[in-house]
Amino acid sequence: MKYLILIILLTLSLNAKAEPVPEIADPKLGDIALATYIEGEIVIIYNPNYCNMLGPLICNFFLAHEYGHINLGHILMGTYAAQTDFDADCWAAKNAPILQVQAAYSHFLKKGFMGNWPHGTGDQRAQGLFKCAGF
Numbered sequence: 001m002k003y004l005i006l007i008i009l010l011t012l013s014l015n016a017k018a019e020p021v022p023e024i025a026d027p028k029l030g031d032i033a034l035a036t037y038i039e040g041e042i043v044i045i046y047n048p049n050y051c052n053m054l055g056p057l058i059c060n061f062f063l064a065h066e067y068g069h070i071n072l073g074h075i076l077m078g079t080y081a082a083q084t085d086f087d088a089d090c091w092a093a094k095n096a097p098i099l100q101v102q103a104a105y106s107h108f109l110k111k112g113f114m115g116n117w118p119h120g121t122g123d124q125r126a127q128g129l130f131k132c133a134g135f
């Protein structure tokens with residue numbers, strides 16, 4: 001039983017996340033998720049209410065997007081330009097489980113809620129996923 005739990009935890013932690021960082025729920029966050037520094041450590045903060053609203057597949061895609069920012073070094077550089085956001089989406093499209101990417105793709109096409117996303121439309125974001133995931 002202990003091993004089963006361990007295997008489940010390992011599987012969850014390997015879900016699109018090369019190097020997991022602390023993921024902190026904050027219902028006051030004005031966005032779905034963001035990666036930042038807290039006391040010198042990289043963390044992801046996410047809004048659990050938005051996650052409940054969006055469902056686990058789409059929510060996890062947004063977390064994968066933040067892992068994209070981390071793995072592409074955007075957090076270290078402190079750059080948050082439009083291109084870094086599309087690059088983080090592309091990273092997530094290549095690294096997240098395909099079901100999450102497909103869920104995010106339809107969500108963007110339907111112009112679903114994207115949180116505090118200042119760059120481009122849902123269609124542009126869906127197009128980017130389509131190209132990067134190679135469906």
Ligand SMILES: [Zn+2]
Pocket residue numbers: 065069084085088
């Ligand atoms: Zn972003």
